[in-house]
Amino acid sequence: MKTYIIGVDLGGTNIKAALFDRGFNAIGELSVPTEASLGPAHVLSRIRLSVQQLADAKGIPLQSITCMGLGIPGLLDPEEGMSLFSPNFPGWEHIHIVNEMKPYYDFPVFIDNDVRVNLYGEWQHGAAKGYKNAVLLTLGTGLGAGIVIDGRVVYGTGFSAGEIGHMNMFRQGRPCRCGSSGCLGRYVSAVGMVNTFTEKLAEGRPSIIQVWTNGNNGQITAQMISEAYDLEDPLAVEVMHETGVLLGYGLANVINLLNPAAVIIGGGMSAAGERLLRSVRETVAEHALKLSASKCRILQAELGNRAGTLGAAAYALRRLKGEKVHCEPSE
DSSP: OOOEEEEEEEOSSEEEEEEEETTOOEEEEEEEEOOGGGOHHHHHHHHHHHHHHHHHHTTOOGGGEEEEEEEESSEEETTTTEEEEOTTSTTOEEEEHHHHHTTTOSSOEEEEEHHHHHHHHHHHHSTTTTOSSEEEEEESSSEEEEEEETTEEOOOTTSOTTOGGGOBOOTTOSBOTTSOBSBTHHHHSHHHHHHHHHHHHHTTOOOTHHHHTTTOGGGOOHHHHHHHHHTTOHHHHHHHHHHHHHHHHHHHHHHHHHOOSEEEEESGGGGGTHHHHHHHHHHHHHHSOHHHHHTOEEEEOSSGGGHHHHHHHHHHHHHHTTOOOOOOOOO
16 A cells, blocks of 8 residues: 655644655645634644545545654654644643644654754755755744754754754844844844834835835835845845845854854745845855855755645654654753
């Protein structure tokens, strides 16, 4: 009997699910609304619904599924199968996702952080394929990161390694939900770049975007800034450059510390492409250690929205084959 793997990417707005054969060819994909406001039990039922709809649409019995991987936002314990906290999901604390799924499926279910499953996707099948030392940054509403060192994904003592977005860049900067201020993610994420742009508008700087939004700054998006950049709008060019420079300074620290062969830029902001990455590369070349910088390529992610589901499936198969997520025992 032919067998399949399911990958699920849990987002605050939508649940994306995909069915793959053992060669990681996508057999089917779908997306359903998450409806996070209705609570954890409802969200878990929505995940199960997406799996059932996916299998039914392709006429594939659940008995032919060998394993399923779930990418979950927030803090979690992947060995235990428990999601500890996810900030955009009301009531989502200490949810034992694996145990909640066991009564419904005969196949094993594995969970990991959503950014790390994106890392597995790009590392196994995308821009980081073939690299033993790589870092993935996802630039969206925030900044997430995953790290591969010497051919192994880095988890850390509490499974929270890779919080590059909370690298302090300014002693007294924008407040962050982590409790600190001046964190890198507060400036180089999509939200951060828009905030930089609106701050400059408040100083009286003009931009074509004000015409597009009829002066409603709440409608400004990172995509608009990219489009205005292409029209050589001076403020958009300035903000994109400043964002790239600051990200470059952050990556110089990452490259000096981890000595990766590749840094992959993913997430929605990666659509800015060379508009952003040109300034990033120039800043890294100027400020990172020369040897480390010369050995590191800064690349745009390749998989786009497929990275989460493909990475979740790839991660699940690795776990099924016996790969462990290593963590130091608590004292």
